[in-house]
Amino acid sequence: MNSLIFDISITFMVIAIIPCIYRVIKGPTIPDRVIAVDAMTTVIVVILGIYSYMQESAFFMDVALVLAIISFVGTVTISKYLDEGAVF
Amino acid sequence: MKRYILYSMFLGLIWCFVHGTVNFNNFLIGALLGPIVIRPFRSLYGFENKISYMNIVRKIPKLIRFFYVLFIEIIKANVMVAKIILQPKMNIKPGIIAVPIRTKTDVGITAIANTITLTPGTLTIDVSDNKEVLYVHAIDASDPQGLCDSIRDDLEEYVLEAFE
Amino acid sequence: MIEIGLIQDIISTFLLLVGAFFVFLGMVGLIRLPDVYNRLHATTKIGTLGAFGVMLSIVAKLGLEPIGVKAITVGLFILLTAPVAAHMIGRAAHRHGVGLCKESVIDEYGKEHNK
Numbered sequence: 001m002n003s004l005i006f007d008i009s010i011t012f013m014v015i016a017i018i019p020c021i022y023r024v025i026k027g028p029t030i031p032d033r034v035i036a037v038d039a040m041t042t043v044i045v046v047i048l049g050i051y052s053y054m055q056e057s058a059f060f061m062d063v064a065l066v067l068a069i070i071s072f073v074g075t076v077t078i079s080k081y082l083d084e085g086a087v088f
Numbered sequence: 089m090k091r092y093i094l095y096s097m098f099l100g101l102i103w104c105f106v107h108g109t110v111n112f113n114n115f116l117i118g119a120l121l122g123p124i125v126i127r128p129f130r131s132l133y134g135f136e137n138k139i140s141y142m143n144i145v146r147k148i149p150k151l152i153r154f155f156y157v158l159f160i161e162i163i164k165a166n167v168m169v170a171k172i173i174l175q176p177k178m179n180i181k182p183g184i185i186a187v188p189i190r191t192k193t194d195v196g197i198t199a200i201a202n203t204i205t206l207t208p209g210t211l212t213i214d215v216s217d218n219k220e221v222l223y224v225h226a227i228d229a230s231d232p233q234g235l236c237d238s239i240r241d242d243l244e245e246y247v248l249e250a251f252e
Numbered sequence: 253m254i255e256i257g258l259i260q261d262i263i264s265t266f267l268l269l270v271g272a273f274f275v276f277l278g279m280v281g282l283i284r285l286p287d288v289y290n291r292l293h294a295t296t297k298i299g300t301l302g303a304f305g306v307m308l309s310i311v312a313k314l315g316l317e318p319i320g321v322k323a324i325t326v327g328l329f330i331l332l333t334a335p336v337a338a339h340m341i342g343r344a345a346h347r348h349g350v351g352l353c354k355e356s357v358i359d360e361y362g363k364e365h366n367k
Contacts, residue, residue, distance in 0.1 A: 005265055005268065005269070006268075008282065009268055009269070009272040009306075010275075012276050013272060013275065013276070015276070016275055016276045016278075016279040017279075018278075018279075018305050019279040019280060019283040020268075020279060020282065021280050022283060023282055023283060023291075029262060029286045029348075029350050030348070030350065031341055031344065031345035031350055032291065033287055034341055035282070035288065035291055035292060035295055035341060036282060038337060038341075039278065039279060039282055039295040039299055042275070042295070042299045042300070042303050042330065043275060043279065043299075045269070045303060045326065045330070046272070046275055046302070046303050046306050049303075049306055049307055049323060049326065050268075050306065050310075052310075052319060053313070053314075053319060054312050056319070057319075058318045058319045058322060061259070061318075061319055061322035061323060061326065062322065064326050065322065065325060065326050065329065068326055068329055068330055068333070069329070072333040072334065072336075072337055075340065075341065076336070076337060076338040076340050079337075079340035079341050079343070079344040080340070080344070082344040082345070082347075082348050083340075083343065083344040083347050083348070
């Protein structure tokens with residue numbers, strides 16, 4: 001009974017990626033694109049969490065944690081580059 | 089020394105959570121590896137000012153109250169932004185407002201900036217150079233004075249109690 | 253025992269559906285709102301709480317098994333870092349020269365920091 005709910009949630013999440021891709025392609029400015037990539041990472045982390053529960057394997061949760069960390073570091077790096085013109 | 093023990097226990101707990109099983113062996117491994125991590129990054133931990141265990145224990149009820157208030161505010165924020173998104177026609181009045189704050193320490197400023205970001209309709213953009221004014225983007229900025237008052241009365245009280 | 257399992261199921265399903273719905277709503281906000289700062293409102297608040305809700309639903313179902321503990325780690329990490337990332341992007345956008353949308357009524361930061 002539960003697998004139907006998980007299927008519906010994952011389908012919803014995959015549909016939710018489409019606005020992000022639209023914003024990455026269309027977005028008028030660079031910060032728009034950065035926000036869209038960051039939001040897309042959040043959605044992928046959620047998908048990985050649900051999928052990890054469906055497969056009952058903890059490895060996908062590790063992938064989700066690493067993806068969240070990389071997303072945060074990447075966002076901060078791009079912001080610093082936009083702000084000051086240099087990363088370090 | 090006191091500080092090494094405190095942060096090592098905290099890092100041990102984080103090690104348990106990342107490893108996936110919370111038990112005493114994992115906690116011990118994390119706590120023993122802690123000082124090796126803390127030593128090279130000493131300048132980030134603020135070793136110059138003193139701390140005491142009693143001070144931290146005394147703060148715990150206030151911290152719990154602060155997180156309770158924060159939780160309620162987060163739920164309210166989400167319902168409010170969801171309503172704005174679901175409206176068929178956008179009528180919003182955004183703007184950037186300067187909000188004076190009373191908090192002085194770095195930890196307090198970080199806490200109040202993150203709290204403002206997670207609460208209804210406001211988002212911290214920057215802090216001024218003399219650390220007295222926060223620049224806040226509000227999704228409904230038609231009443232700047234009321235927004236300043238609401239931040240000062242509702243949120244800053246709890247942050248001042250919990251982190252200063 | 254059956255009742256406890258049933259209650260766990262109901263709480264977990266409810267949190268999962270609410271979390272997924274909020275994440276979806278955040279992405280709709282990303283496409284509908286007019287400028288960078290308003291889009292940051294949508295993704296930071298709604299996306300973060302949605303992700304935290306989904307992780308909480310896994311914890312409510314599994315308890316302190318490895319997947320549950322890692323799920324709560326991921327949730328707390330997202331909840332801690334999303335405001336910092338939003339603040340960095342917002343400041344960088346304003347200094348990069350991205351203006352506010354035409355509905356805006358006030359800009360006290362631009363007055364102080366005009367180049």
